[in-house]
Ligand SMILES: O=C(CCc1ccccc1NC(=O)c1cccc(C(F)(F)F)c1)NO
């Protein structure tokens with residue numbers, strides 16, 4: 001959990017300097033978008049940065065390459081990202097951590113020594129690689145650029161597939177996440193919207209985002225994830241429902257290996273519709289990490305883009321300002337398949353089943369098809385288990401007015 005809120009703060013957030021709540025501004029209806037543009041944050045420099053530093057080298061250009069090969073970029077409103085400023089980064093992260101990240105990142109260039117200081121979580125899973133600060137600042141800036149377009153009513157949906165780094169803590173890198181761009185976006189959205197719903201569909205629990213907002217009712221976090229002994233990050237059990245003013249505004253849906261589209265959507269549909277109807281958010285941030293896809297080297301869930309697409313469709317039907325972010329996803333081709341399918345869905349476009357010829361075509365062998373066939377891993381989510389999870393979440397959400 002971020003450090004205790006400052007005295008005059010009414011416990012609304014666990015952050016320093018969260019701007020005052022501006023409910024007095026016009027009600028959310030006036031933020032209805034001026035047109036149905038879909039903002040897509042993109043630049044070649046951004047792709048190059050993400051390609052070299054993300055934990056899956058080359059994934060960024062494969063994702064963009066497939067979206068472009070299907071002709072979707074000309075339907076999108078491309079917006080160039082700019083790096084987040086230190087002030088923006090420290091709206092959540094500690095100054096010490098950001099200073100350390102900046103210095104260590106630069107140092108690495110000159111001294112070529114490997115910085116294994118455990119301090120700030122900068123070691124094994126989150127090594128200090130040359131340029132890591134510039135990468136993290138650009139990813140955060142891209143997500144903030146998308147959030148700003150929603151605030152300005154430029155669009156109703158804004159997309160940054162190279163964001164979604166949900167594990168980073170206020171003063172600690174974690175799970176290869178250096179800066180928590182979803183948290184920064186939610187803080188920015190909170191300057192305009194009084195209630196923000198964060199939904200995390202990555203295979204892993206969105207612990208960094210949950211921690212940041214666990215004691216405020218102004219942000220509800222809903223995470224569906226694998227929860228099992230020894231599985232990273234180890235948090236996100238069903239009884240973790242938030243604290244203080246935030247009690248019941250943290251929703252965790254712990255799942256077991258092998259879940260497939262129909263059961264996953266059935267859980268999502270019930271929990272998300274209850275969350276939306278009792279919380280009545282004014283904006284949504286949706287993290288769509290693709291490491292739950294069948295065929296991912298994580299090898300846990302049996303999802304396909306169709307299953308996650310039904311969850312996305314339910315969120316889009318709420319017609320709220322919605323920010324879409326990426327996250328995990330370690331099978332490059334399947335991650336590109338997933339996020340391309342979801343981008344087309346947002347645009348209302350259907351795509352031909354065969355992967356178009358393009359630079360990364362070979363990633364899609366041997367079938368060269370857009371669809372991912374559901375795996376046949378044993379499903380450990382019995383109907384009884386799922387029913388019990390839904391009932392517990394329903395009881396908890398009954399406390400949310
Ligand atoms: O995906 C994550 C983080 C996964 C993670 C947590 C803690 C330490 C390392 C990682 N990253 C991986 O496990 C990882 C990174 C790159 C590629 C792979 C692969 F083996 F699945 F391909 C796995 N969060 O949504």
Ligand SMILES: [Zn+2]
Pocket residue numbers: 202203204289291327328329
């Ligand atoms: Zn993940």
